[in-house]
Amino acid sequence: MPDGPRLALQEVEKLPPNLKEDWAYVLLLLGKKEEALVIYRKAVFKPAPAYGEWNEFYEAQVQFLRGELSEEEYLARAGVSRARQTSARCDIGLFRLATGDRRGAREHFRQGARWAGGTTVLWCQMFLSRMEKDDKWPPWIPVKK
Numbered sequence: 001m002p003d004g005p006r007l008a009l010q011e012v013e014k015l016p017p018n019l020k021e022d023w024a025y026v027l028l029l030l031g032k033k034e035e036a037l038v039i040y041r042k043a044v045f046k047p048a049p050a051y052g053e054w055n056e057f058y059e060a061q062v063q064f065l066r067g068e069l070s071e072e073e074y075l076a077r078a079g080v081s082r083a084r085q086t087s088a089r090c091d092i093g094l095f096r097l098a099t100g101d102r103r104g105a106r107e108h109f110r111q112g113a114r115w116a117g118g119t120t121v122l123w124c125q126m127f128l129s130r131m132e133k134d135d136k137w138p139p140w141i142p143v144k145k
Helices: 003-014 017-029 033-040 053-066 071-078 082-098 102-112 119-133
Strands: none
Touching: 003 017, 017 033, 017 082, 033 053, 033 082, 053 071, 053 082, 071 082, 082 102, 082 119, 102 119
């Protein structure tokens, strides 16, 4: 693993347990799916009273991140909301990327990059842009055969 990703992994490992869930995406970007799953499986879904329909999606998101919900079911639970679809596409893209499925990751990032707002769309656009410039990006994740 090159220095940058190795150093990022060392920093994630130093995090206190209560912050690791927030940074597990970094593990996916480093190709560490199993390590991310360990963190996500400890995640506790906390519904917020004012979020109504979003709570259902957040619950589905936690289930997907734990490996308890298929991609198809996760997308179905995102419904027609572009914001929720973008969030789901980003999550799925990162899991695909972590396993070396660049083609699948690129497709989910492409679909997630269509919406015109929110930070998740920016992540999708950034990952997609990087992957389109370099078919082997990120080089520290072996390509799935």
